[in-house]
Amino acid sequence: MSALLEVEELQVTFGGRTAAVRGASFRVEKGETHCLVGESGCGKSVTALAVMSLLARGGHRSAKRMSFAGTDLTSLSDREMARLRGNRMAMIFQEPMTSLNPAFTIGSQMAEVLTRHKGGSRAAALDRAAELMGRVGITAPGMRLGQFPHQLSGGLRQRVMIAMALMCDPELLIADEPTTALDVTVQAQILRLLANLKREFGLSILLITHDLGIVARVADHVSVMYAGEVVERAPTAALFRAPQHPYTRGLLSCVPVPGRVQRDKPLGSIPGVVPAIGAGFAGCAFRSRCAHADETCARAIPRREAGDAHDYLCRLEPDWAELQPA
Amino acid sequence: MTAAIEVENLRCEFRVRTGLMSAEKRVVAVDDVTFSVPAGSVLGVVGESGCGKSTLARMVLGLLKPTAGTVLVDGRRLFDLDRKARARLIQPVFQDPFASLNPRRRIKDIVALPLEAQGTFSRGEIERRVAGILERVGLSAAMGERMPAQLSGGQRQRAAIARALVLEPRIVICDEPTSALDVSVQAQILNLLADLRRDLGLTYLFISHNLAVVEHVASEVAVMYLGRIVERNETDALFRSPRHPYTKALLESVLTPEPGKGVPDIGLGDAMPDPANIPPGCRFIRAAASRSNAAAMRHQRAWSGLPREW
Ligand SMILES: Nc1ncnc2c1ncn2[C@@H]1O[C@H](COP(=O)(O)OP(=O)(O)OP(=O)(O)O)[C@@H](O)[C@H]1O
Ligand SMILES: Nc1ncnc2c1ncn2[C@@H]1O[C@H](COP(=O)(O)OP(=O)(O)OP(=O)(O)O)[C@@H](O)[C@H]1O
Ligand code: SF4
Ligand SMILES: [Mg+2]
Ligand SMILES: [Mg+2]
Numbered sequence: 032m033s034a035l036l037e038v039e040e041l042q043v044t045f046g047g048r049t050a051a052v053r054g055a056s057f058r059v060e061k062g063e064t065h066c067l068v069g070e071s072g073c074g075k076s077v078t079a080l081a082v083m084s085l086l087a088r089g090g091h092r093s094a095k096r097m098s099f100a101g102t103d104l105t106s107l108s109d110r111e112m113a114r115l116r117g118n119r120m121a122m123i124f125q126e127p128m129t130s131l132n133p134a135f136t137i138g139s140q141m142a143e144v145l146t147r148h149k150g151g152s153r154a155a156a157l158d159r160a161a162e163l164m165g166r167v168g169i170t171a172p173g174m175r176l177g178q179f180p181h182q183l184s185g186g187l188r189q190r191v192m193i194a195m196a197l198m199c200d201p202e203l204l205i206a207d208e209p210t211t212a213l214d215v216t217v218q219a220q221i222l223r224l225l226a227n228l229k230r231e232f233g234l235s236i237l238l239i240t241h242d243l244g245i246v247a248r249v250a251d252h253v254s255v256m257y258a259g260e261v262v263e264r265a266p267t268a269a270l271f272r273a274p275q276h277p278y279t280r281g282l283l284s285c286v287p288v289p290g291r292v293q294r295d296k297p298l299g300s301i302p303g304v305v306p307a308i309g310a311g312f313a314g315c316a317f318r319s320r321c322a323h324a325d326e327t328c329a330r331a332i333p334r335r336e337a338g339d340a341h342d343y344l345c346r347l348e349p350d351w352a353e354l355q356p357a
Numbered sequence: 358m359t360a361a362i363e364v365e366n367l368r369c370e371f372r373v374r375t376g377l378m379s380a381e382k383r384v385v386a387v388d389d390v391t392f393s394v395p396a397g398s399v400l401g402v403v404g405e406s407g408c409g410k411s412t413l414a415r416m417v418l419g420l421l422k423p424t425a426g427t428v429l430v431d432g433r434r435l436f437d438l439d440r441k442a443r444a445r446l447i448q449p450v451f452q453d454p455f456a457s458l459n460p461r462r463r464i465k466d467i468v469a470l471p472l473e474a475q476g477t478f479s480r481g482e483i484e485r486r487v488a489g490i491l492e493r494v495g496l497s498a499a500m501g502e503r504m505p506a507q508l509s510g511g512q513r514q515r516a517a518i519a520r521a522l523v524l525e526p527r528i529v530i531c532d533e534p535t536s537a538l539d540v541s542v543q544a545q546i547l548n549l550l551a552d553l554r555r556d557l558g559l560t561y562l563f564i565s566h567n568l569a570v571v572e573h574v575a576s577e578v579a580v581m582y583l584g585r586i587v588e589r590n591e592t593d594a595l596f597r598s599p600r601h602p603y604t605k606a607l608l609e610s611v612l613t614p615e616p617g618k619g620v621p622d623i624g625l626g627d628a629m630p631d632p633a634n635i636p637p638g639c640r641f642i643r644a645a646a647s648r649s650n651a652a653a654m655r656h657q658r659a660w661s662g663l664p665r666e667w
Contacts, residue, residue, distance in 0.1 A: 300545045
C-alpha cells in the first residue's frame with residue numbers, strides 16, 4: 032500500500048502563542064479509513080484544516096513533510112491548492128453553518144462546486160446534486176435544493192455537506208464529525224455509503240470522530256491525539272484489544288453503551304483538564320492527569336513500538352500492567 | 358404540582374416552495390404533540406433526523422409560534438412573562454453552537470450576558486459566577502478571553518452550555534448539548550447537569566441522538582418520527598422493551614465499540630419519509646416496507662398493538 036496523505040511533524044500555532052498541534056504525524060493509505068480521535072480541543076480539526084490550507088487568520092503551519100498523492104502540499108500556491116480542494120480532496124466541516132452560505136440555496140451551492148472544478152452545465156450539476164442527496168438519505172431532493180440552509184434541520188444540513196463533498200468524486204475525503212447531527216439509523220446509512228465508495232472507487236477517508244463505536248466499526252487505522260500530539264497509532268483491532276497509552280485506556284473506559292448504562296452512577300470520565308501548553312513545554316502533556324506519572328514524565332518521552340504499525344508515546348513499556356483499561 | 362413543561366396538541370407547519378414553477382408545499386414539522394415534564398425530571402427526546410425535535414424545542418422556548426396547540430412553562434404562557442423573568446425560568450442550549458454565539462464578543466462576555474441583562478448582579482458577582490461556570494464546563498480562564506471562532510467545536514459547545522446555566526434557570530432545553538464532545542468531557546458535562554438537577558431541582562428537555570446518553574440522563578423518553586411522538590415510556594422500560602418498530606430500529610442501529618462487527622444494515626435507508634408528503638396511516642410503514650414484506654407485516658401488527666394516542 033502507498034500513502035495517499037502523509038503528514039510528518041505537523042506544527043500549528045495561532046498568533047505565535049497557542050500551540051494547537053505539536054508535531055503530529057500520521058499517514059492515510061490509499062483506500063483506507065483512518066480515524067483521528069482525542070479529547071475536545073486536542074487539535075483534530077486544526078490538523079484537518081492545516082492539511083486543506085484553510086487555517087483561520089493568525090494560524091501558522093509547518094511540517095517536515097505533508098504530501099498528497101506524491102504532491103508536496105507545503106509548496107503549492109494558493110491557486111494550485113484551490114484546484115485540489117473540493118475536487119481531489121474534499122472536506123466535511125464540523126459545523127455545517129460555518130461553511131454553508133446562508134444567502135444561497137442549497138442547489139446553487141452544490142452545483143457551483145461541480146461547475147467550478149469540472150465545468151459542464153448547471154442543469155447537469157443540479158442533477159448530480161439531487162442524485163447524491165438521494166444517496167445520503169434526503170427525500171424530496173428537488174424541494175431541498177431550492178431551500179436555504181436555515182430552513183433545514185441540523186441533520187439535513189450535515190447530509191448536504193456530505194453530498195457536497197462527494198460532488199467531484201474526491202480521492203481523499205476529510206470528514207470532521209460528519210454524523211453528529213444524525214440519528215443512528217441515518218448514521219448507519221451514511222457510513223455504509225462511505226464504505227461502498229471506499230470499496231468501489233478506492234476512496235480514502237480521514238475521519239475525525241469522538242464516537243468510538245464508529246471508530247471500531249469503520250476504521251482501518253486509528254490515531255489518538257492528546258494536546259496537539261499523536262500519542263498512539265494502531266490498527267483498529269489492536270487499539271481496542273490492547274490500548275497502550277494511559278490516555279487511550281482512560282478514553283476507552285469512559286464509553287457508555289446503551290443497555291449497559293448505570294443510571295444512578297455518574298458517568299466515568301478522566302479527571303482533570305488539559306494543561307495550558309506554552310512555548311518550551313517539555314515532556315508528556317498528559318502527566319497532570321495520569322495515574323502513572325513520575326518525574327521522568329517531565330522529560331522527553333520515547334515513542335515505543337507495541338506491535339505491527341502500533342506505537343505510542345509514553346515512558347511505560349508495552350503491555351504495562353494488565354491490559355485492563357486503567 | 359404543576360408540570361414544568363406542558364405541551365398540548367402542538368403543531369407547526371412551514372410553507373416551502375419546491376421550485377420556481379411549482380406551488381407552495383406545507384411541511385408539517387411537528388404534528389399534534391402532547392406531553393408534560395414534571396418539575397425536576399428529564400424528558401429525553403430522540404428521533405429521526407429532521408423529525409421536528411429542534412422545531413419543538415423552539416416552540417417550547419417561545420421562539421417560534423405554533424400553528425396550533427399550547428405550551429405552558431411552569432403553568433404559564435411564556436408570552437405573559439417579561440424577558441428577565443423568562444430568562445430566569447428557561448434557557449436554551451442550541452444545536453449549532455457556532456450559529457448561536459455572537460462571533461464578535463469574547464466567550465466570557467457572552468456567558469456574562471444573561472447575568473448582566475438581569476440588572477441585579479454586581480460586577481464582582483458576575484465575574485465570580487462566570488469564572489465558576491466556565492471552570493465547571495472545563496474551560497480555562499484563558500479560553501474565556503477568546504472569540505468563538507478561536508475555540509474548537511467542543512469548546513464552543515461548552516461555552517453555550519455555560520451561558521445557559523450561568524443564571525441557574527429552572528428549566529433548560531438542551532438540543533444535542535454534547536454532540537461535539539469526546540466521551541470523557543461529555544461525562545463531565547452530563548455529571549454537571551445531574552448535579553444541578555439534584556441540588557437545584559432543574560428540569561431538562563434533552564434532545565439527543567446518542568441513545569446511551571439519553572438512557573443515562575432521562576427519566577422518561579419520547580421517540581419522535583416525522584413530527585409525531587410514536588412511543589413514550591419510562592427510560593428503563595423503553596430501553597428494555599421498545600415497542601414501536603422505529604424505536605427498535607434505533608436501538609438496533611447503535612454502534613457499540615466492537616471492532617470487526619461492521620455497520621448493521623437494517624434496511625431503512627432507501628425509504629426515508631418526506632415531511633412534505635406524509636404517507637397516510639402509520640408513518641413508519643413505508644420505511645419498514647422496504648425491508649421486506651414479512652418485516653412490514655410484523656411492524657404493522659406491532660404498530661396496531663400500540664395505544665391509539667401514540
Ligand atoms: N483560530 C484560533 N485561534 C486560536 N486558537 C485556536 C483557533 N482555532 C483553534 N484553536 C485552539 O486550538 C486547539 C485545537 O482546536 P481544534 O479545533 O483542532 O480541536 P478539536 O480537536 O477539533 O476539538 P473538538 O473535538 O472540540 O472539535 C483548541 O484548544 C482551540 O482552542
Ligand atoms: N424555517 C424553516 N422553514 C422551512 N422548513 C423548516 C424550517 N425549520 C425547519 N424546517 C423543516 O422542519 C422539519 C423539522 O426540522 P427540525 O429542525 O425540527 O428537525 P430535527 O428533528 O431537529 O432534526 P435534526 O435531528 O436533523 O436536527 C425539517 O423537514 C426541516 O426542513
Ligand atoms: S509518559 Fe508518564 S505521564 Fe505520560 S502517559 Fe506515560 S506514564 Fe503517564
Ligand atoms: Mg473539532
Ligand atoms: Mg435539530
